[in-house]
Amino acid sequence: MKPHLIIVKFVAADRLEAFHDQLQTGPRDLALKRPLPEDTKIVLFLTAPDMEAPVVENAVVTQHTEDDTRIALVNASGKQIISALPETSVGTPNSSAPGPASFEWIQEVVSEKEREAEPQPVAGFSDKPVEENKTPDPDERERIRPVGEWIMKLAKAILRTGYYDASHPGAAEAGKGLYQEFQQVMGDCPELLLTIEETRQQTDIVISGILDAPVSVRTLVGKGSAALYVPKLFEYFEKKKLLSIAIKKNISADHFRAFVRIMSDPKVDQSGAREAGRVLTAALVEQNITEVSAVFDNDQLDFEKNLPWRVAIAMQRLAKDLMLLPMFSGISEEKAQKLKEQSIRDILRPLRHPKRFNDFLVNCYIIADYVTHMEPSEIENILVDALPANLLPATAAYTFEELDWLNEKIAADPGNQRILHRLEGIRRILKCMAGRVVTENISGAQAFLAYLYENEIVSFEHLPEDARYIINSRRMAEDVRLHADAYIEGFASAADNDTAMVYIRCFRRVVPVFMENRQWEVLESLSRGLLESREGITARDQEIFDQVFSPHLDRLCRAYENADDPERDRLDDVLARLGYPGIRVLGKILSETSDRKLRARVVDRLAALAEGARKWVTDVLSDLNRPWYIHRNALMILRQVSTDAEDARLAEAFLNHEHPRLRLEALGAIVALKPPNAERHVTELLSDPDSRVNWRATKAITELPVKNPDTVDQILDLITDVPLDHLKEASPRLKQAAALMTALSTLIDISASTRLESQILEWIQPMSTGGKKRLSLLKRNSQTQAEIHVLKAAIGLLGKVGGDFSVSFLKDLARANPDLAGQVDQAIDSIEKAKKDTAS
Incomplete structure (x- = not known):
């Protein structure tokens, strides 16, 4: 059974040493949250900030008893100061050497278990701290409204308005009611904080501790209460020089009544505004x-910025609370420590954002200047312990910025004691922070610990294995950057696969570091060197080379x-030098990005890498289980990178896909590659239910060398199947019929036009019923735009394939529609010229 880890934190090293010395002489009691059974083995971890x-x-x-657990050391042999963290056997590269690190060092480092980069935790906070909730939603307003009303009642009490005099028999009952209402409106919130905020625009009182963000009193109370009591509350804050006041929910009823009495005592005003706070x-x-x-105003600290x-x-x-704590009577040392910790937690809670936590931390040395009975390290340790664990790495990121800035300042002014x-x-x-991260195993802290090591804040031996892994990776990456040629030569001249694999694992490990540092020139140089070293190597070695970059494709994307x-x-x-892994990166971006400009760029890049892109397209289109939009992207690239009609088979599988955009892209690929059966596919899609698809198929007629008479018959049937006696309902189909006639006029040879002419004439002339004349349809007072398109297309087609019957029809058409006379004349001239050419 694994021993239990018990962490005991002391406020100072001397107290830790005293406890440990006592433990050497015999068992000692510890107050634990959960008592442990006798004979339980434990590892005792004693820490102090200094x-x-x-x-x-x-x-x-x-x-063990009900309250305490008694423990004794096992084989006690005097105090032993050691690191509780794993030792390391991995050395470091010789940075003073002119050449690269030794192969033995590289081999030892890459023998470490490979680790994935620790995923960064979800932020859970906005980029900028939210200073105030100016527009509470209905639920928030409902939650805090009773608090605002209670504050107005408190204002009346401390202003002596509508509140019993202290000597009045009903004063206790009134105070009890105010106290009970306070307990009710607070719910599970630990404290209520009122702060006066002065800006250039106005002075306001802000409520914190109830909602996630502070909210103004003016936002909460009705206009009547705001007009009556808010100004008086402002006046009270100003008169007493009060900056903020926090009331904890766990206040007792007696203390609450005493608090109201004290804050409303008119004798205070006799002492003068400057002394009111004291x-x-x-x-x-x-x-x-x-x-x-x-x-109060006289509690303000002297901030340096x-x-x-x-x-x-x-x-x-916090400075005020810590200074006052020793003045309270009857408080034990243990209770005083708990009050310190609770006070800090309550004070930090409203800040909520890592940037604000950092602002507090890096300036807490000012508090230490005022609180002389506490060491700065004790204050810092309590503050760090109070930070939310999930925000610790994010807070540290801002602290790093402060450290870097101060390092720059001290470099320019080495003797500046204030900066030091x-x-x-x-x-x-x-x-x-590092101690807490390690002992609590806080996620997202690998880079944080590595940064501390690089800034000589913690030693290598005090780091957990995952942080050491990052540091060794960075060391190795820097060595590869400085001596890339030597590393490439080592890989190229490897005598066996085991040696080559050491370099491959090395390269695979440093690639993320170069990416993190955006050192693309180093990555490009490395990929170029590996590419050149691959000449003449085996397929197995090629596969090994791909392993360098394939694990990092998502990061490259x-x-x-x-x-x-x-x-x-x-x-x-x-990416171009990576070969197929680089193609996969571009393909993944094309499949996932919503940026149209980026998509266009990626298409161009893939088109320039035709051989690799064609392989990617083949892989994607051969896997029918992929999402439709990835297939669509692959079909789009296929048209760019292939001229082989055989590749059209990849598109054929998607011509009947349920998604119209995929059918449309497959049709585009068929038209571009022009396989022998292209006519058949295009003709079948002329009747597609999606207008975009059938319109593209119609346009494709002009792009294909239509030779099969059956194809012409199918197109003609589509045209003449449109019911002219229901024109309004058939408008979209009329547009397609017009487009098909225009397409046929560019393709069909006059020698095969007899049947086509008669069917077009028969279709274009309305059915004669009830004694209507032949062109009754054309003589209507108004014609739809679709009808005009049909007539114009028919004129062009008849001019190409017509004979005497067409000439007669066209003349009648010109008389009925003078606007079409010019086009009719051209068509008739074309028919007459064709007859003369045939006769000669």
Whole structure:
């Protein structure tokens, strides 16, 4: 059975050492959340913020009671300061050497178990901190409305308006009602915070602690209450020089009534505005009211730079709370520690965003200057422990920016003690973060720990294996960058597959690093070198080469999509040299991106890589289980990269697909490649239910060398099947009939036109019923646009295939429709000329 890990955090190293020394002499009690059975083996992990490494001991449970667990060391042999993290046996490359790292070092590093890059956790927060919720939705408004109403009642109480005098018999009952309502409106929220916010536009009071974002009092209360009490509440804040006040839900009824009495005591005003804060603070401390935190004007800290007002208020509140804590009577050391931790959690909670957490952390050295009874490291350690675990890496990212900025400043001014002081604090904070990340195994922290190592904040030996893996990968990538030719030569001259595989694993491991650093020129140089080294090697070695890049195709896709055009130009060179893996990247982008400009670029790139793209198209179209839109993309590329009519078979499988856009793309490929059976496929799609497909098929008639008489008959049947006695209903079909006649006029030879002429004339002349004349249809007062198209198309076709009957019809048509006379004359001239040519 694995031993239990017990982590005990001390506020200072001397307390840890005292506990450990006592533990050496015999069993000691520990208060655990869950008592452990006797004889349970444990690993005791003792930490303090100002220690280089934790104390780790093997121990055993000797007995347990309801509240405590008694433990004793196993084979105690004196204090042992060691790292609780795994040791490493992997060395480092000799950076001072002129050549690359030794093959032995490379071999040792790549022998480590390969690890996937840790996925970055979902942010769960906006890019910028939300300073205020100015438009609560109905649910939010319903949740906080009672709070706003209660605040107005509190305002009346502390303003002595509508509230019993303290000596009145009903005062206790009134205070009880206000307290009970407070408990009810708070729900499961731990505290209510009111803060005065001054901007150039106005002064406002903001409520925090109920909704995710603060909300103005003005937003909540009705116009009547706002007009009556909000100005008075402002006046109260101003008169007492009050900046913020927080009331915890767990305040007792007695403390609540005392708080209201103190805050509404008119004697305070006699002390003067400058002293009001001190008088009220002293009264709260005297009553041991730890559940109320009030920050006054004279509590403001001396900040070195402008901070967001919410962060400034939070820091002032924490400084005030920590300074007051020793003044409260009857509070044990253990309870005082819990109050510190709870206060920090409550103060940090409204900040909610990693950037705001970081603003607080990197400036907390200012608090330490005011709170003299606590070491800076103790404050920092409590702050780091209070941060939400899921936001710790994101907060650290902002802290890194601060560290980099300070490093630049100290480089320019090495003797600046103020900057050195801040650097020392930030390095302590980051070390605290590292300890928490490791002990709690917080996800998304590999890069964070690697950064700490690279900035000499933690040692290599104190890192977990996944962070060491990243660091070794970066070391190796830098060595490959500096000595790429030597690495390529090592791979090309490998005496056996095992040696070659060491280099392959090395290259596969450093590729993500180059991508992360956007070092495309290095990646292009590496791919070019590998490409040249592949000449004459075996198919197996070719497969091994593909392994270098194939695991990273998704990353390449993301990099390409997020790059600008110049960066994509460099990536194009990389992908072109990768061979088929590069084609797969482009194909994946084409299949997934919604950026039309990017799609056009990728199509052009694939067209330029015809041989590889053709293989990708073949692979995609041969797999019928892929999504339809991927098949559509592949068909689109097929037209660009192939001129082989045999490849049309890849498109034929999709001519009857249920999705019309896929049928349309398959038809385009058939027309482009012109296989022997193209006529048949196109003719079948002339009757497709989708207008885009049948329209493309109609247009395709002009692009194919139609020779089969049966094809002409099928087209003619489609034309003459349109019912002219229902023109309005047949308008789309009339448009297609016009288009088909136009297409036929460009294809059909006059020698085969007799049947075509008679059928067209018969179809175009309306059926004679009820004594109507032949051209009664054409003599109507108005004609639809579709009819005009039909007539014009018929004139052109008859001019190509007509004889005497057509001439007679056309003359009648010109008399009935003078607007068509010019086209009719041209068609008649064409018929007459054809007759003369035939006669001669």
